[in-house]
Amino acid sequence: MSKKDSEYLINRKDNQYEVVIGLEVHAQVLSESKLFSTSATKFGAEPNTQVSLVDAAFPGMLPVINEFCVKQAIKTGIGLNAKINKRSVFDRKNYFYADLPQGYQISQFKDPIVGEGKVILDMPNGQKEVGIERLHLEQDAGKSIHDLDPQNTFVDLNRSGVALMEIVSKPDLRSPDEVNAYIKKLRSIMRYLGTCDGNMQEGSLRADVNVSVRPIGSKEFGTRCEIKNVNSIKFMQMAIEYEANRQVDLIEEGKTIDQETRLFDTKKNETRSMRSKEDAHDYRYFPDPDLLPLEVSEKFIEELKNDIPELPDDKKKRFIEEFRLSPYEANILVSDIDTAKYFEEVVAKMGKNKDIKLAVNWITGELFAVLNSKGLEISQSPVSAKNFAILINLIKNGTISGKIAKTVFELMIDGDKDPQKIVEEKGLKQQSDPKALEALIDKIINDNREKAIEYKQGKEKLFGFFVGQAMKASGGKANPQLINEILKKKL
Amino acid sequence: MSDITKQSLTQLIENIKNKKLSSTDVTKAFIDRSEKSEELNAYITNDFTSALDKAKKFDQKPNFNLKLPGIPMAVKDLFCTKNIKTTAGSKILNNFVPTYESTVTENIWNEGAILLGKLNCDEFAMGSSNETSFFGNVQSPIDKNLVPGGSSGGSASAVAGQLTPVTIGTDTGGSIRQPASFTGIVGLKPTYGSCSRYGIVAFASSLDQAGPMAQNVKDCALLHEVISSYDPKDSTSIDFKRNNYSKELTNNIKGKKIGIPKEYRVDGMPKEIEDLWQKGIQNIKDCGAETIDISLPNTSYALPTYYIVAPAEASSNLARYDGVKYGFRAKGENLIDMYEKTRSEGFGAEVQRRIMIGTYVLSSGYYDAYYLKAQKVRKLIKNDFDEAYKKVDAILTPSTPSSAFKLGEKTNDPVSMYLNDIFTVPVNLAGLPGISIPAGHDSKGYPLGLQIIGKAFDEQNILNIAYAMEEKINFKNKITDWWIK
Numbered sequence: 001m002s003k004k005d006s007e008y009l010i011n012r013k014d015n016q017y018e019v020v021i022g023l024e025v026h027a028q029v030l031s032e033s034k035l036f037s038t039s040a041t042k043f044g045a046e047p048n049t050q051v052s053l054v055d056a057a058f059p060g061m062l063p064v065i066n067e068f069c070v071k072q073a074i075k076t077g078i079g080l081n082a083k084i085n086k087r088s089v090f091d092r093k094n095y096f097y098a099d100l101p102q103g104y105q106i107s108q109f110k111d112p113i114v115g116e117g118k119v120i121l122d123m124p125n126g127q128k129e130v131g132i133e134r135l136h137l138e139q140d141a142g143k144s145i146h147d148l149d150p151q152n153t154f155v156d157l158n159r160s161g162v163a164l165m166e167i168v169s170k171p172d173l174r175s176p177d178e179v180n181a182y183i184k185k186l187r188s189i190m191r192y193l194g195t196c197d198g199n200m201q202e203g204s205l206r207a208d209v210n211v212s213v214r215p216i217g218s219k220e221f222g223t224r225c226e227i228k229n230v231n232s233i234k235f236m237q238m239a240i241e242y243e244a245n246r247q248v249d250l251i252e253e254g255k256t257i258d259q260e261t262r263l264f265d266t267k268k269n270e271t272r273s274m275r276s277k278e279d280a281h282d283y284r285y286f287p288d289p290d291l292l293p294l295e296v297s298e299k300f301i302e303e304l305k306n307d308i309p310e311l312p313d314d315k316k317k318r319f320i321e322e323f324r325l326s327p328y329e330a331n332i333l334v335s336d337i338d339t340a341k342y343f344e345e346v347v348a349k350m351g352k353n354k355d356i357k358l359a360v361n362w363i364t365g366e367l368f369a370v371l372n373s374k375g376l377e378i379s380q381s382p383v384s385a386k387n388f389a390i391l392i393n394l395i396k397n398g399t400i401s402g403k404i405a406k407t408v409f410e411l412m413i414d415g416d417k418d419p420q421k422i423v424e425e426k427g428l429k430q431q432s433d434p435k436a437l438e439a440l441i442d443k444i445i446n447d448n449r450e451k452a453i454e455y456k457q458g459k460e461k462l463f464g465f466f467v468g469q470a471m472k473a474s475g476g477k478a479n480p481q482l483i484n485e486i487l488k489k490k491l
Numbered sequence: 492m493s494d495i496t497k498q499s500l501t502q503l504i505e506n507i508k509n510k511k512l513s514s515t516d517v518t519k520a521f522i523d524r525s526e527k528s529e530e531l532n533a534y535i536t537n538d539f540t541s542a543l544d545k546a547k548k549f550d551q552k553p554n555f556n557l558k559l560p561g562i563p564m565a566v567k568d569l570f571c572t573k574n575i576k577t578t579a580g581s582k583i584l585n586n587f588v589p590t591y592e593s594t595v596t597e598n599i600w601n602e603g604a605i606l607l608g609k610l611n612c613d614e615f616a617m618g619s620s621n622e623t624s625f626f627g628n629v630q631s632p633i634d635k636n637l638v639p640g641g642s643s644g645g646s647a648s649a650v651a652g653q654l655t656p657v658t659i660g661t662d663t664g665g666s667i668r669q670p671a672s673f674t675g676i677v678g679l680k681p682t683y684g685s686c687s688r689y690g691i692v693a694f695a696s697s698l699d700q701a702g703p704m705a706q707n708v709k710d711c712a713l714l715h716e717v718i719s720s721y722d723p724k725d726s727t728s729i730d731f732k733r734n735n736y737s738k739e740l741t742n743n744i745k746g747k748k749i750g751i752p753k754e755y756r757v758d759g760m761p762k763e764i765e766d767l768w769q770k771g772i773q774n775i776k777d778c779g780a781e782t783i784d785i786s787l788p789n790t791s792y793a794l795p796t797y798y799i800v801a802p803a804e805a806s807s808n809l810a811r812y813d814g815v816k817y818g819f820r821a822k823g824e825n826l827i828d829m830y831e832k833t834r835s836e837g838f839g840a841e842v843q844r845r846i847m848i849g850t851y852v853l854s855s856g857y858y859d860a861y862y863l864k865a866q867k868v869r870k871l872i873k874n875d876f877d878e879a880y881k882k883v884d885a886i887l888t889p890s891t892p893s894s895a896f897k898l899g900e901k902t903n904d905p906v907s908m909y910l911n912d913i914f915t916v917p918v919n920l921a922g923l924p925g926i927s928i929p930a931g932h933d934s935k936g937y938p939l940g941l942q943i944i945g946k947a948f949d950e951q952n953i954l955n956i957a958y959a960m961e962e963k964i965n966f967k968n969k970i971t972d973w974w975i976k
Contacts, residue, residue: 053591058591058816058817059577059579059584060589060591060593060688060689060690060691060692060693062688062689063726064724064725094807094810096830102810103813153826284807284855284858285853285858286807289695289696289697289804290693290727291727
């Protein structure tokens with residue numbers, strides 16, 4: 001395998017292969033109730049406590065579309081720069097399984113609610129556009145639990161009927177890194193929109209990964225395999241690496257690749273065949289006669305458009321222009337909505353005379369380090385944006401030095417204390433009174449006459465000694481810049 | 492007491508309101524007659540004890556402002572009734588007791604009616620003779636070993652046999668109108684979207700409609716006005732202004748234009764059906780209406796279209812009966828084995844046949860040729876009616892191509908059984924209202940019906956035409972009580 005820039009190629013003897021990846025991401029719609037029933041959707045509830053007669057497919061029960069979920073899907077479509085279809089159709093996807101009470105999943109097949117769109121990825125060597133094929137709404141199935149009893153399978157229908165958005169990308173991705181960036185970007189957009197919490201541990205975001213390989217330069221796609229239901233970015237990347245190499249090996253051996261559905265075994269780090277194309281289900285899709293075609297007006301869409309917050313791409317652009325941030329810094333701040341919120345709140349609280357660069361450095365440095373070590377999200381930050389802003393201002397206006405600020409920050413963490421008060425209580429205020437500092441330095445020079453002479457004779461290294469003495473004498477509170485200036489003058 | 496059960500719904504209501512009869516009197520009378528009528532096999536489940544309790548309660552605190560004050564009523568066993576077993580005529584639901592009530596039955600109880608029991612029907616409403624029921628065939632009150640029609644066979648038998656004053660059935664391809672025609676009663680299939688499908692065991696969702704079955708047009712109109720309502724729980728329910736159909740009922744149909752579609756004159760149709768139709772045409776003219784020959788050119792495609800669309804939807808609708816959540820479950824070695832045994836043992840032959848047809852027409856490679864094509868033809872059939880209604884206000888046809896047949900006569904010939912629905916299925920495919928009224932007897936003395944098809948949401952108009960014709964026809968049902976010992 002070789003990587004030049006971000007190009008991801010698989011090398012064998014004289015041949016180089018390109019990997020082609022397309023994703024079908026299943027994102028759970030952030031909604032209090034299910035797609036076609038009023039049952040709750042809370043994660044982690046007791047089994048079968050969030051199940052209505054509709055979810056359990058009792059005789060004569062009928063689905064009624066949840067308007068909120070429709071709005072969420074359209075908003076997501078807008079966030080993906082996609083075409084919103086004013087008319088979409090719910091179809092039945094028929095198959096039997098114990099955790100599929102209706103014997104069919106209500107999904108959208110021919111006429112999805114959202115059509116083609118695109119997302120932009122920021123890759124190390126520049127931007128990359130990934131096409132979106134479509135987004136459609138569908139029901140989630142329940143959960144079969146096989147390991148609680150040796151004889152029986154238990155079924156939990158809490159998830160049954162929960163709204164999912166299936167977001168299908170075009171086969172535009174070329175490397176595990178791009179997949180990583182793509183998933184993160186989707187998640188970022190949906191979290192900005194509040195349409196999906198993106199929580200992969202809770203299964204709110206999972207993906208089917210389509211992988212094929214082709215000799216570099218080839219225009220035609222190779223035969224693809226679909227790796228089902230992968231629920232972490234790391235596993236997606238591992239699965240792609242394994243699968244791409246498996247396919248290349250087959251080609252190199254002169255064998256053909258069978259179009260099939262495969263599973264990723266996270267323990268063995270390999271994919272294995274689940275079912276071949278011949279065994280593929282015939283889902284017998286047809287329009288659900290219990291539901292009329294879903295029609296939305298231009299006005300309905302426009303109103304939702306007006307409701308769309310500033311999204312990561314626009315925010316990034318604004319941060320670069322307005323705050324003179326580097327694209328790299330802006331990216332870090334916008335990728336997670338809560339980070340962006342925190343940053344903007346800090347900026348707002350810093351008032352007029354603010355040092356944004358300093359704030360950014362402190363957020364991405366000290367704050368991130370603390371969050372990391374404590375395993376917290378920025379939304380759970382132990383230091384509020386307000387107090388954080390005060391701290392930055394204290395550095396900026398010279399009240400405390402950067403070094404002292406670190407001490408203050410340590411103290412702030414416990415109970416979100418006001419840094420101003422800490423500085424006052426602990427007497428940490430920086431000494432910036434030139435007269436006081438001059439007196440202090442005079443005394444030091446006096447006490448170290450010999451060293452002062454040595455310095456004057458050319459032993460410039462001793463300058464550091466005097467700075468150290470001055471800082472020590474001030475208990476670390478002396479303004480280092482002033483100390484420098486005064487020493488230069490006096491020595 | 493036997494007099495009570497001969498009374499029409501309208502008379503019973505009047506007598507209860509006038510306190511000439513109590514709800515208890517009426518309920519008792521119908522229970523007594525129902526108990527003597529076991530040979531008809533019209534009931535799958537009875538709720539007589541609790542019906543009497545309810546009647547007594549009503550009499551203690553009567554509310555005469557209700558539309559069905561203390562009226563006992565049995566309903567087709569396709570309507571889910573809270574805490575009362577609901578089987579859909581199938582073994583697979585033999586032990587199923589819903590915790591909920593269908594919207595149409597809810598509407599009925601809310602107007603003061605009292606549930607007598609659940610009436611036999613073809614399994615999952617699939618059949619035209621009530622012979623596919625897991626609970627055995629239903630006898631027609633017209634004659635021994637005669638089918639009452641289907642799928643609402645128990646309902647038709649119960650109304651004609653006076654086991655219930657009126658009832659409700661469901662009609663997917665003729666399941667109200669054909670049995671009504673076979674048993675000499677009135678049956679209305681409302682416009683699709685007029686009555687909620689919530690809580691009705693689904694057969695074919697895009698065709699199913701609940702509707703009233705009664706001794707006469709006025710009773711039918713009254714029951715329709717009770718059951719028809721907009722229901723947000725059914726996404727296909729339509730919010731339109733509903734009439735007080737019984738109050739606004741009139742026999743004045745002067746100047747109405749009635750279409751006579753030539754395509755309904757099918758090959759091999761008995762002469763007595765043709766004669767009945769002609770008499771109906773004369774009759775309608777006598778009422779002051781005008782008849783106009785029209786064409787519904789795609790009529791001959793209706794039956795094949797129906798037998799693609801309905802099984803397709805049914806194959807999917809019935810997937811939920813898998814032994815996992817409720818209903819019958821057969822033991823199996825594993826999940827697939829359990830499915831196969833449950834569904835093989837739980838469903839009868841006709842249901843299995845339709846599931847297979849439906850599965851086939853939806854399969855990849857056949858979908859376009861069958862299901863998609865059928866949907867296109869369905870549109871053409873609807874267009875035919877739309878065209879016709881530019882010229883006429885309603886359409887008059889026979890209800891069925893023949894009178895009732897003997898038990899077992901067609902059970903081995905599904906296609907000839909399906910042909911029963913030839914005049915009724917186009918109405919379901921087009922989503923229109925249709926009413927069958929008794930219009931005469933054949934040479935054997937069996938009832939024959941005429942069908943009036945209306946524009947969408949124009950139930951009032953076809954009820955009025957039926958009302959006017961009923962007066963002129965003056966049909967008398969020949970009920971000999973042959974089954975009562």
